[in-house]
Amino acid sequence: xxxxxxxxxxxxxxxxxxxxxxxxxxxxxxxxxxxxxxxxxxxxxxxxxxxxxxxxxxxxxxxxxxxxxxxxxxxxxxxxxxxxxxxxxxxxxxxxxxxxxxxxxxxxxxxxxxxxxxxxxxxxxxxxxxxxxxxxxxxxxxxxxxxxxxxxxxxxxxxxxxxxxxxxxxxxxxxxxxxxxxxxxxxxxxxxxxxxxxxxxxxxxxxxxxxxxxxxxxxxxxxxxxxxxxx
Numbered sequence: 001x002x003x004x005x006x007x008x009x010x011x012x013x014x015x016x017x018x019x020x021x022x023x024x025x026x027x028x029x030x031x032x033x034x035x036x037x038x039x040x041x042x043x044x045x046x047x048x049x050x051x052x053x054x055x056x057x058x059x060x061x062x063x064x065x066x067x068x069x070x071x072x073x074x075x076x077x078x079x080x081x082x083x084x085x086x087x088x089x090x091x092x093x094x095x096x097x098x099x100x101x102x103x104x105x106x107x108x109x110x111x112x113x114x115x116x117x118x119x120x121x122x123x124x125x126x127x128x129x130x131x132x133x134x135x136x137x138x139x140x141x142x143x144x145x146x147x148x149x150x151x152x153x154x155x156x157x158x159x160x161x162x163x164x165x166x167x168x169x170x171x172x173x174x175x176x177x178x179x180x181x182x183x184x185x186x187x188x189x190x191x192x193x194x195x196x197x198x199x200x201x202x203x204x205x206x207x208x209x210x211x212x213x214x215x216x217x218x219x220x221x222x223x224x225x226x227x228x229x230x231x
Contacts (some may be wrong), residue, residue: 014084054074065113150187186201203215
């Protein structure tokens with residue numbers, strides 16, 4: 001089993017570098033040429049059609065994702081289907097997308113949307129069955145200054161006063177926080193220009209959909225308070 005997992009990991013690393021399909025990358029590593037289609041053999045099953053409600057599942061318009069990444073949701077779905085992404089873990093899909101999107105926030109966003117479109121998980125649900133809440137705001141302040149508002153304890157206390165344990169701090173991009181109930185929050189900063197930046201709050205480890213919905217409201221309120229402070 002370990003050898004199989006190691007080989008699959010090597011295949012996916014090659015896919016990420018070359019853009020090859022899973023079959024072509026596997027054949028290369030095995031020292032084989034990709035087999036030509038055999039008219040006598042049945043074709044592999046085609047991926048299921050993209051559902052009509054894919055925009056609701058993705059949670060973002062085609063225009064928005066295409067403007068940021070160069071592909072709309074149907075194109076991303078087919079691109080990932082060709083790479084057998086439905087068989088990968090969330091982390092493996094995000095790693096596959098890392099070199100094809102403008103940042104890890106977009107890699108994570110496309111990964112989550114693909115998993116929902118392909119019914120691998122529910123809205124706000126992780127592959128392990130737990131839920132997460134994601135909220136973001138674009139604020140009229142540069143990324144460096146906005147990072148101060150999430151990393152400086154005194155500034156952060158002005159908009160986020162709940163008790164928590166501070167975890168990893170990665171200037172100038174993110175801060176990790178541990179909540180008293182055992183859940184985790186990751187605050188991300190992404191520059192949108194010299195005087196504009198986006199903050200995203202990802203709250204993970206939530207027990208169910210109700211917990212997710214409560215935290216979505218909570219983070220919407222907290223980020224609105226932050227926006228009022230920096231505006």
